[in-house]
Amino acid sequence: MSPTSPTAAPALETRGLTIRFGGHVAVNGVSCRFTPGTLTAIVGPNGAGKTTYFNLVSGQLRASAGQVLVGGEDVTGLAPSARAKRGLGRAFQLTNLFPRLTALENVRLAVQSRAEAGWTLLSVWSGRRDLIAKAEAILERVRLADKRHVTPSALSHGDQRKLEVALLIAMDPRVFMFDEPTAGMSVDEVPTVLELIQDIKERGDATVLLVEHKMDVVRSLADRIVVLHNGTLVADGEPAAVIASPIVQEAYLGLEAAHG
C-alpha cells in the first residue's frame, strides 16, 4: 500500500544534505522527500551514514551543506528542541525520561508539554484529569497499562522501548524517527514494537522514518526503502524493486537475499 500522492507536501525534506568529518564525507548530498502516511526504511551497510543522516535531520549534528525542511519550513539553522517543536519526533533511548517518575508520570508530562508547549512540573496533578486520561490511554495503546506505576529503570528492555514510543506518541509529532527500534530486544518482544510502529503509521497521517538492519522488519513495515552507501543515496523506491536492484544486491543485500 502506498498512500503517497505526488502532489502532497512533504512532511520532511532534505536537500543536498552533507556533513564532512575532516576529509571524510559521512553524508553526501542526500536529497529526499518524505510524505505523510508513509513509512520509509533507511538501510545500508555499517558506516553508510544512516545514523549521521538522522542526526542531521533532528539537529544533533549541523550540516556542512544542504538543507532540512519540516512542512516546507527551513529548519537547518535550528536546535534540536526547536525542530521538535515543529514536529520532528525522534525516539531516544531513555534520555528524555525522568528516572524517578513512573511510566504514567513520564507520559503525563510529555502530554502536558505538548498541550502547553512547556514543562509545568508544578501543575496540580488532581486538576489535570484530562492529561492523566490521555496518558493512560497512550500507555494502554503501547501495552504498558499494567506497568504504569513502575519507574523506567525497573522496566524490561522491551518495555523501556515501548515507553519511548509512548513518549513520542504523547508529543504528537508529524514525523516519527526510529533508529533500530528493536535493537537488543528479545525475540518475543519484537512483534509488539513493530505493531506499535505499524499502528502509528495507520492511525494518522504520520510520516515514519526507520533505520533498520533487519530486512524482515523492513519488508514487513516499509512502503519505501532508501539505501545509503558511503554516505550517498544509491537507491530509493518500492521495497520489492529496491531489494531486487543490482546495486542493493551487490552493496548490501547479497547475503540477506541468499538467506531470505
Ligand SMILES: Nc1ncnc2c1ncn2[C@@H]1O[C@H](COP(=O)(O)OP(=O)(O)OP(=O)(O)O)[C@@H](O)[C@H]1O
Ligand atoms: N562524530 C564523528 N566524527 C567522525 N566520524 C564520524 C562521526 N560520526 C560518524 N562518523 C563516521 O561517519 C560514517 C557514518 O557513520 P554512521 O554511524 O552514520 O553509519 P551508520 O550507517 O549509521 O552505521 P551503523 O549501521 O553501523 O550504525 C562512519 O564512517 C563513521 O565512522
